[in-house]
Amino acid sequence: xxxxxxxxxxxxxxxxxxxxxxxxxxxxxxxxxxxxxxxxxxxxxxxxxxxxxxxxxxxxxxxxxxxxxxxxxxxxxxxxxxxxxxxxxxxxxxxxxxx
Amino acid sequence: xxxxxxxxxxxxxxxxxxxxxxxxxxxxxxxxxxxxxxxxxxxxxxxxxxxxxxxxxxxxxxxxxxxxxxxxxxxxxxxxxxxxxxxxxxxxxxxxxxxxxxxxxxxxxxxxxxxxxxxxxxxxxxxxxxxxxxxxxxxxxxxxxxxxxxxxxxxxxxxxxxxxxxxxxxxxxxxxxxxxxxxxxxxxxxxxxxxxxxxxxxxxxxxxxxxxxxxxxxxxxxxxxxxxxxxxxxxxxxxxxxxxxxxxxxxxxxxxxxxxxxxxxxxxxxxxxxxxxxxxxxxxxxxxxxxxxxxxxxxxxxxxxxxxxxx
Numbered sequence: 590x591x592x593x594x595x596x597x598x599x600x601x602x603x604x605x606x607x608x609x610x611x612x613x614x615x616x617x618x619x620x621x622x623x624x625x626x627x628x629x630x631x632x633x634x635x636x637x638x639x640x641x642x643x644x645x646x647x648x649x650x651x652x653x654x655x656x657x658x659x660x661x662x663x664x665x666x667x668x669x670x671x672x673x674x675x676x677x678x679x680x681x682x683x684x685x686x687x688x
Numbered sequence: 689x690x691x692x693x694x695x696x697x698x699x700x701x702x703x704x705x706x707x708x709x710x711x712x713x714x715x716x717x718x719x720x721x722x723x724x725x726x727x728x729x730x731x732x733x734x735x736x737x738x739x740x741x742x743x744x745x746x747x748x749x750x751x752x753x754x755x756x757x758x759x760x761x762x763x764x765x766x767x768x769x770x771x772x773x774x775x776x777x778x779x780x781x782x783x784x785x786x787x788x789x790x791x792x793x794x795x796x797x798x799x800x801x802x803x804x805x806x807x808x809x810x811x812x813x814x815x816x817x818x819x820x821x822x823x824x825x826x827x828x829x830x831x832x833x834x835x836x837x838x839x840x841x842x843x844x845x846x847x848x849x850x851x852x853x854x855x856x857x858x859x860x861x862x863x864x865x866x867x868x869x870x871x872x873x874x875x876x877x878x879x880x881x882x883x884x885x886x887x888x889x890x891x892x893x894x895x896x897x898x899x900x901x902x903x904x905x906x907x908x909x910x911x912x913x914x915x916x917x918x919x920x921x922x923x924x925x926x927x928x929x930x931x932x933x934x935x936x937x938x939x940x941x942x943x944x945x946x947x948x949x950x951x952x953x954x955x956x957x958x959x960x961x962x963x964x965x966x967x968x969x970x971x972x973x974x975x976x977x978x979x980x981x982x983x984x985x986x987x988x989x990x991x992x993x994x995x996x997x998x999x
Binding site for chain 1: 695696738814817818819868869870871872894895924943945946947948949950951952953
């Protein structure tokens, strides 16, 4: 997941163009983009969030450089978190019980 | 066919008298990586950047700017830019050809209206790089280069019209900021009014924590802090202007704001009285007698203007 902070002039059209350019160049670096999210900020300091499958963080940087030059502030390897309630580990259950 | 344009900034090349101390400073304190050197010339990369090098230091009797290097998309664009520039009467110093600097590639050189040497290159091989880790306070790229010019309006217009750069903002009519569509940081080049000379280069750290750590390292080492730590309105980014061993200003900064959609972005304009240079009010003490921070004073005219560097 790569994130962009403080991006000015975020528009749906601009986001779409950037995403399409990423799709065009991603195979050069073994990257596969999944989805992209945008936060449109009232003060014109928006944020972008891009989810991709990539062999490395450096490969993600290279796709950004080749596609549009808008470099991410952070790139993190993420795993999908469980979205359904699961039993808490025993130690955690004891802590919860004492709170 | 679309108009050829530059795509970004690659490196700043400086010549200094005290070469040994300059090399030691940028390698061992500032956090750059010396990737190549020859007798009296050293090339420095940023660990976090695929650019072959972002700074070149050359030993010289004169302290001067050798050149600022910009990138183009491909060889054809270098050729087209050279042709357009020649047609417009811009003095070409080196016709397009193969480069023999690290990473090779294809490039040309010309003078800008003040006599600065501008190199434009394409096809330069990328170097292995790595994404910097949290708390790693070394530069991840060259952020921007700033010069003084006697006539900011015409100099900015030259870079806009001849190189296809985009104007991000102005402070009054004395400080103009330029970006490109493929390096959409608020500014990668800027020009402030003054005698034609070098102002500073800024080296980007990965975030605010790393910026503070880098500044702390420099302060604790006794590097003169000329202005900062503070934050500008233009670029929405923090700054700290230090002085390197040869008296040149070098800046640490975290990432700038970036501009996504060039079609809707409107050039920002601040009045000269808005004090957009010190958002936090931390950059300098009100008790200082100087009206200008010591890091913001134009120096003498650069002796390298209208003279091609030997390398």
